[in-house]
Structures are given as C-alpha cells and as structure tokens.
Amino acid sequence: xxxxxxxxxxxxxxxxxxxxxxxxxxxxxxxxxxxxxxxxxxxxxxxxxxxxxxxxxxxxxxxxxxxxxxxxxxxxxxxxxxxxxxxxxxxxxxxxxxxxxxxxxxxxxxxxxxxxxxxxxxxxxxxxxxxxxxxxxxxxxxxxxxxxxxxxxxxxxxxxxxxxxxxxxxxxxxxxxxxxxxxxxxxxxxxxxxxxxxxxxxxxxxxxx
Numbered sequence: 001x002x003x004x005x006x007x008x009x010x011x012x013x014x015x016x017x018x019x020x021x022x023x024x025x026x027x028x029x030x031x032x033x034x035x036x037x038x039x040x041x042x043x044x045x046x047x048x049x050x051x052x053x054x055x056x057x058x059x060x061x062x063x064x065x066x067x068x069x070x071x072x073x074x075x076x077x078x079x080x081x082x083x084x085x086x087x088x089x090x091x092x093x094x095x096x097x098x099x100x101x102x103x104x105x106x107x108x109x110x111x112x113x114x115x116x117x118x119x120x121x122x123x124x125x126x127x128x129x130x131x132x133x134x135x136x137x138x139x140x141x142x143x144x145x146x147x148x149x150x151x152x153x154x155x156x157x158x159x160x161x162x163x164x165x166x167x168x169x170x171x172x173x174x175x176x177x178x179x180x181x182x183x184x185x186x187x188x189x190x191x192x193x194x195x196x197x198x199x200x201x202x203x204x205x206x207x208x209x
Contacts, residue, residue: 017072025080025094095144102140105153115142123191126150132189 011019084091099111101122112122123134125148131137136156141149171177188196 014072018076021072021076091144098144099142100139101142101148102134102137102150105135105137107134111142117142122148123194127191127195132191134191 080094084094099108099115101108101111101115101117107119107122109119112119122140126132126134126137126140129150131150131152136152138151138153143149
C-alpha cells in the first residue's frame with residue numbers, strides 16, 4: 001500500500017496545501033459534528049494527532065515557506081466562506097445541518113445516535129445550562145458548530161425582573177404584602193439528582209485490598 005502512494009506523482013506545492021486543507025474538511029465532516037464540540041483528553045489527543053499526520057507532507061525548509069503555506073490555507077478558508085455566501089445551499093454540505101435532539105420534552109434517540117452522543121452527555125449539557133429536567137425542554141438542537149442550544153417550555157422559563165415587578169405591583173394594588181415565610185423547600189431537579197447519585201455510588205465503592 002505504501003508503494004502505491006509513493007508511486008503517485010508529487011503535486012505542486014500550492015495544490016498540495018489546498019488538497020490537505022480540503023482533505024481535513026472531509027475528515028472532520030466524516031467524524032461528525034461531535035468532533036467540533038468540547039472533547040475529552042483522549043479525543044483532543046486524537047484530533048491533534050490527525051492534524052500532525054495531515055501536516056507532514058508540508059514539511060517546510062524555511063520560515064518563508066511556512067508563511068506561504070499558512071497564507072494559502074487562510075485563502076482557502078476565505079474562499080470557503082465566500083462560497084457559502086454566494087451559494088447558500090452549499091452550507092449544508094460543508095457545515096452540515098442542525099439536529100433536533102429533544103422536542104417537547106422527549107429525547108430523539110435516533111438523532112442522538114446519528115450525532116454520536118449518549119443520553120448522559122446530553123443530560124450533562126442540560127445541567128450546564130441549569131436545566132434540571134428533560135421534560136422542561138421544548139427544543140434542544142445540536143448546531144453545526146457542535147454546540148447544543150436549548151429553549152425551555154414557556155411555563156418553565158425563569159421569570160424576568162419585569163415579570164416579578166408586575167406580580168409585586170398586582171399584589172400591592174390588592175393590599176397584599178409578599179412574605180418569604182412558609183415557603184416550601186425546593187426539590188433537587190431530576191438531572192442533578194441523577195448525577196449526584198452516580199457520584200455518591202462511586203464514592204461508596206469499597207477499596208480493593
């Protein structure tokens with residue numbers, strides 16, 4: 001196999017740089033949107049390794065060639081951005097399309113599978129957004145850049161200062177003074193309780209002698 005690649009003709013430097021640039025785009029598209037999101041240590045090492053392998057053909061002899069190669073890659077990025085502006089339909093082939101992971105409080109397991117995400121990872125992303133229950137989510141979308149955007153159901157959205165002030169004004173008009181006494185104790189949201197229970201189980205595992 002290596003002999004086959006060695007027999008291939010060597011491309012001019014400009015075409016070699018552009019070929020590696022577009023090959024890297026295709027590899028990241030094959031890897032999926034998950035490869036663009038925040039990664040673990042092992043996944044980060046893998047991405048760095050792929051980059052190191054791809055850049056080997058551009059082994060440079062001096063700093064001028066490094067500047068030249070860098071300039072070509074930047075030009076490639078600019079051209080790619082212009083193509084997406086000029087031909088909007090090309091965006092879905094270059095960047096992919098958003099994926100709906102949660103709709104009306106229900107996880108879309110098939111979309112999670114396509115995105116190579118586990119339910120635990122999705123729940124972790126919701127916790128980072130201070131969302132304590134999957135059922136509170138109206139929509140959760142995996143964007144083309146690998147980030148997850150969410151909207152909660154209207155009755156679960158946090159009240160704004162304006163909302164609170166309106167309620168206080170209505171109470172004041174009716175001669176009612178708000179009291180902080182006798183408030184019910186807040187319950188731990190399910191997603192946070194689940195993570196707490198898992199951590200508690202790990203801590204309670206007896207050591208192996």
